[in-house]
Amino acid sequence: MHKVGSCVSGRYAGLLRQSCCSLGLARFHLGIGAVCQKPAFKQPPAELPMMPPCDFQGEKYKGLSKEGMMKIRKEHCNPVTMNITYYERPIYIYHGYKQWLWDVDGRRYLDLFAGVATVSVGHCNPKVTAAAEKQLKRLWHTTNIYVHPTLHEYCEKLASNLPDPLKVIYLTNSGTEANDLAMLMARLYTGNYEIITFRGSYHGGSQQTMGLTSNSSYKYPIATSSGCTHVMCPDVFRGLWGGSHCRDSPVQTIRECNCAPGQCMAKDQYIGQLNEAFATSLPSRIAAFFAEPIQGMGGATQYPKNYLKEAYKLVRERGGICIADEVQTGFGRTGTHFWGFQGHEVMPDMVTMAKGIGNGFPMGAVVTTPEIAASFGKAFHFNTFGGSPIACAVGSSVIDTIKEEGLQQNSHDVGTYMLTELAKLRNKHEIIGDVRGKGLQIGVEMVKDKVLSSAILLRVLWSIYERFLHNVHFSVSVSSPPQVFRIQPPMCITREDADFFLAVFDRAIKNYMDRH
Amino acid sequence: MKRFIRCMRFHDPGMSKERMMEIRRQYCNPMTMKVTYYKKPVFIHQGHMQWLWDVDGRRYLDLFAGVATVSVGHCHPKVTAAAEHQLKRLWHTTSIYVYPPLHEYCEKLASYFPDPLKVIYLTNSGSEANDLAMLMARLHTGNFDILTFRGSYHGGSPQTMGLTSNAAYKYPIANGLGCTNTMCPDVFRGPWGGSHCRDSPVQTIRDCGCAQGHCMANEQYIGQLKETFATSVPSRIAAFFGEPIQGVGGAVQYPKNYLKEAYKLVRERGGVCIADEVQTGFGRTGTHFWGFQGHDVIPDMVTMAKGIGNGFPMGAVVTTPEIAASFAKGVHFNTFGGNPVACAIASSVLDTIKEDGAQQISLDVGTYLMTELAKFRDKYEIIGDVRGKGLQIGVEMVKDKVSRDPLPAEAMGEIFEDVKDMGVLIGKGGVYGQTFRIKPPMCITREDADFFLAVFNKSIKNYMDRR
Helix, strand or coil: CCCCCCCCCCCHHHHHHHHHHHHHHHHHHCCEEEECCCCCCCCCCCCCCCHHHHHHCCCCCCCCCCCHHHHHHHEEHHHHHHHHHHCCCEEEEEEECCEEEECCCCEEEECCCCHHCCCCCCCCCHHHHHHHHEEEEHCCCCCCCCHHHHHHHHHHHHHHHHCCCCEEEEEECCCHHHHHHHHHHHHHHHCCCCCECCCCCCCCCCCCCCHCCHHHCCCCCCCCCCCCEEEEECCCCCCCCCCCCCCCCCCCCCCCCCCCCCCCHHHHHHHHHHHHHHHCHHHHCEEEEEEEECCCCCCCCCCCCHHHHHHHHHHCCCCEEEEEEECCCCCCCCCCCCHHHHCCCCCCCCCEECCHHHCCCCEEEEEEEEHHEEEHHCHHHHHCCCCHHHHHHHHHHHHHHHHHHHHHHHHHHHHHHHHHHHHHHHHHHHCCEEEECCEEEEEEEEECCCCCCCCCCCHHHHHHHHHHHHHHCCCCCCCCCEEEEEEEECCCCCHHHHHHHHHHHHHHHHHHHHHC | CCCCCCCCCCCCCCCCCHHHHHHHHEECHHHHHCCCCCCCCEEEEEEEEEEEEEEECCCEECCCHHHHHCCCCCCCCHHHHHHHHHHHCCCCCCCCCEEEHHHHHHHHHHHHCCCCCCEEEEECCCCHHHHHHHHHHHHCCCCCCEEEEECCCCCCCCCHHHHCCCCCCCCCCCCCEEEEEECCCCCCCCCCCCCCCCCCCCCCCCCCCCCCCEEEEEHHHHHHHHHHHHHCCCCCEEEEEEEECCCCCCCCCCCCHHHHHHHHHHHHHHCCCEEEEECCCCCCCCCCCHHHCCCCCCCEEECHHHHCCCCCEEEEEEECHHHHHHHHHHCCCCCCCCHHHHHHHHHHHHHHHHCCCCCHHHHHHHHHHHHHHHHHHHHHHHHEEEEEEEEEEEEEEECCCCCCCCCCCHHHHHEEEHHHCCECCCCCCCCCCEEECCCCCCCCCHHHHHHHHHHHHHHHHHHHHHC
């Protein structure tokens, strides 16, 4: 993550800070304990967006000071922890509830990033918390040397949310562990070695999955990525080819094309690039192709509609298996389907998942066919914590909650609304180059100008970003150009929340444009 | 069999055993069935401290703690309370934001380490921690080759599989680049060993003519290490990983000064020394908080997991500021690592270990257990070795004491099942599956130990009678 020496300066920031105080923040400091933000004072200036109310009551913070935390962070935490900490002035979060986060000063934030698309059903969701607490009183951990009921309840439930023949589950503790295992299983099953991923992809941080990941920031200069090849990402906004109806998204790019209905020149070209990789970089038999249905770290990059379908066919012709990395897109986030791959009308041979699977509980899974799973039996694999009673109880409750609270439909509704409104902002502001995504997997790519589509200066981006700090926050993708704001909220946000964000975003861009 | 603890409320498990097995075969990767212990598996659904209950309400004394993981006891009330408190507050944000529990925990954990081991990175498992340790060692030194002992276990990820030296856990696939094994200085089973090699209440049955302060076995094994240096690895290496007492390998122990000398040789070749405390950490060895302290060494890096969170998925790499700085030249993101719940739980585990006196219990009950087990070793021909420290105990079974050949798997299975049927859960390990592993929650009592000894004695006797 690049740390830039920008600061929140200028008249606007001062005004904002001042207004925030008068927006009812003072309530926190009266020591009532309530963190409701219904304004206790007269209405703020009409132009500043109003944060939707929240009636959750939390405790007042009593603990380490911010300075104390920073001192420990610098002394006892590996410096990479500081590398990834957002903002010139970090946020000190203490408390969460649904789509809200509170800092140690009692200031409330609308969380539109969900700890990287992980808090799927909302911070401290009461149902999931209750399920966790129930299990914590019963049994935490035994490993699979014994048989415990929760594992089976969960596997049966998870399997019922996947199409045949994807029915055989192995539980891990993270997405990286799941992808690591997926690589191993693919190579064991096929007897081949090479694995393909897209440029701009992210599949994990272990030494081996680092080879799959195609983002320089996350790569170390070390000899570990053998057998991994990256192919051109079929990015219809930033890539060489793209048009006006390529994507499975409510919003298309600003590019034009002459493609007749049912045709997609961009897709043909990108498949051509894939074929070229097959003819040059890879042997005739490969192990696997990994793809995120919509890129996560890459900034919600989407491919032409039938790309994956054709790519899967080509991969299988060469003996490879197709793996859908649903770490970010899974569990209803894309709105139209439970899994991102379903939106592409493909059937992978293996699916990996993590992040939202446990609403923040460390958990991941590899789901595959009985045939591929069988090849794993050539030796022993033991994952101490994987599939523990608490993980399974939490995972099970998350699936129930997604269904009971209609979160997939909510992702679809609020997400589509947000995308269409953001598209209007794109048309309004020169520096918004692209709006894309599906459901609540959204990316907003910023540019210097629409003609050249060249990446906006990092400094500028951070400047806009830091100004949001006081009201709402969302995340910037860590990739070097393109620069993308990523919006991946807990799937319980409302239209009201979306309106608040849109107002803030519009205002921030406007302020930036006014100054330049 | 002891009476039920009256205050425990027994919960209805719900699913039947048959249905569980059906789902296990249909929806769980076949590996899950492969690692399941016993001909007639145990269907566990409830736990409290050192006790587990199966779905029929039958109680077991758990002397394996989910592989040395349930460090302070199943559903320990203090740790559970800490977890619940945090679950109502904040589960997860990642370290893109700053939150108090991470810092409270890191400060606390760091205080348990000697300088300069002060810089912490939290992960979700031991495999993740060791994977990172490999990466950090290679980055820092600029070298590539890593050494481990035969019989070691360091993880199941494709990279850590290269470190792990146990064929059962290795897949026929291209991995392990840059990983080399060296002879395990196993003073019981290895070519050399004597009567006062080990830092343990119990020594081997082997004889030696070593004078005070000398250890012929140590010299020989260091000789083997030097031969590895002269042949299998280049003159500059990245690291040496060693478990202070082997875990999966069956509580194998080395001669007392081996690690000290090995560390010196590794450092002369530019390598960093990594102590894998995944099983030995958190007071389990009794005399010290960390296993490496019992060897009188200071590693450059320490990895840990399992007992760190009493069963919550968590791991850590602790190292020096210099080594950490090399890592920070890039960006590494672990989504779940160091989350507020993990930190709150782990913090409570550290407090609980202190408050409950778990380390002292490990020393007392563990030493007692081993000295009693040594009497069984003297009594029964098929018990070849008793070893370990604190509550990291191994009992190696043999066909006979002269050959020291491993007791066959079938015989091991019979005794293992018998012990379970009499109400005690222990583990198995060793490269040939020939070692019983005893690694209880560090809250067991002498009474519990006596119960196990009686059960073990009976099961060996039963086996011998049947032969």
